[in-house]
Amino acid sequence: MAYLNKALLLTAAIALGACSTDADRFGDGSGTPAAGQFDNGGLGDPNDPTSLAYFQQTVGDRVLFVVDQSTLTPQAMVTLDEQASWLANNPEFTAIIEGHADERGTREYNLALGARRASAAQDYLVSRGVAPGRLRTVTYGKERPLEICSDEACYSQNRRAVTVLTAGLTG
């Protein structure tokens, strides 16, 4: 069991490492949009720093988590720092942070785990000056995987918190 956990963690670390050097890790925007995320239409010009496309692709709209963890990795903090700056420069946007889990867990636990992950990202953004009223969290548990294989390569992409922007202020 202990050996297995170590193997999983190593794989996860490799997957994360690979991600950080993969400029196209969030895709080219031609994939199928997941539930609750923006359709490809209306994302704007990815070269425009105020566009949703820029936020998704250049800032990075998601952070990834280690198996069964909601602790932010150093890489995740870098991404969230960028998100906080972007939100500071674009005050007309609010965001819903989606928390997700991989399929290797029971349904209810994964909902709770997704809530933890979304909240970890939210708390970090608030600590970097984003007004709490601009952020809301939702958990999808294991209901909306991004990648569909049953391997760590996919699981590592599915254990995520995604910051989904909405134009217009809300309470």
Add this chain to the structure above:
Amino acid sequence: MTILRLIAFSVALMLAPFASAQQSGPLRIEITEGVIEPLPIAVAPFVAENPAAANFAGQISQVIGQNLAGTGLFREIGRDAFISQVSSFTAPIRFADWKAINAQALITGAVSVDGNGRLVVKFRLFDVFSEAELGEGLQFVGDRENWRRVAHKVSDQVYSRITGETGYFDSRIVFVSESGPKNARQKRLAIMDYDGANIQFLTDTSSIVLAPRFSPTGDRVLYTSYETGFPQIYELSVGNVQRRQLDVPAEAMTFAPRYAPDGRTVVFSLAQGGNTDIFTLNLDTGARQRLTSAPSIETAPSFSPDGRQIVFESDRSATQQLYVMGAGGGEPRRISFGQGRYGTPVWSPRGDLVAFTKQNQGRFHIGVMRTDGSEERLLTASFLDEGPTWAPNGRVIMFTRETAGASGAPSLFSVDISGRNLRRVPVDGSASDPAWSPLLQ
């Protein structure tokens, strides 16, 4: 999208005038015994007493045979082996002919359609070797479109007379019907007979729905829906398919609802600020009570049948484990101590066992343990088994089994608490999160 209205149904149960009480013979299955050789049983084709009953007679005897054989406790003897034909319900049984094909039990019956167009079904159960009738002949009256329910009622009687246990055939399953690719799966609530027949949809596919649970009387269902964009708990009336959102804080996410045995209290999980705890809600007064307040995850609560305790899962000791607390909260007692992680505990209707999902070394299992955590037994193993639900008699468990890979999909399976008789429940398409109703009235 059509939401079918469920048809109100009543089965009149009457002691038939022809009944003659007999001493029960030695014919009996003790379900608790370790290894069982299925009992050979003959279901004589039911006699159609008028032409309108002809189709029903054949179908009813067929469903009775399927029900009994499906338990793994009985083996149905093929009709082509029969020596005697039963052409009249009242004719004497030629026991020698049934002994010769080694039938231990014989079911005979007759079907007619009465002057009001209602189906009248009579049956008798015989212990072949003691040449005695087992229990009294019974007659059921029901609407023709509910002929399967009548067959289930007869099957429950037979099961009960031979095993001494209550049956589970006249019951329903509410579940989540799934379609579409894994990363954009569509989910809708559906209800069906325990054996997968008569599927009817209760919601459309516009929102993700999860984990429906029957009320103790089977007329209402709790579930979680993303209708608002956030997971929140709803109650749906099975009879008219009306649903309502339960009175919980709009800013919180709520899920994992279950009824208390009183049917008026709901226990559920509420996630706020990243922390998930267990609460109860009184459906009559709207009063909400917090039962746990740890910074860890507390979820998947399930009441004991006497309503005095709640079993739930928590990761307060670092991994998911099972705990029991009083119905009003208080210090919980951990009951799971084996290798791996334990979740989705469900108290059995008999009160003696807790069924659970266990994750260990990359495999998922459905298991049972006593309510103090002793005598853990794993019943299944696969890539992903989860979410057990109990048959009303506490002898069978249904659960979700999901296959691996990009084309992986969930199906419903059932297994005896002995670990025997693992079967896929025949449902068209993918299905998950089954919940078994109580026996219908």
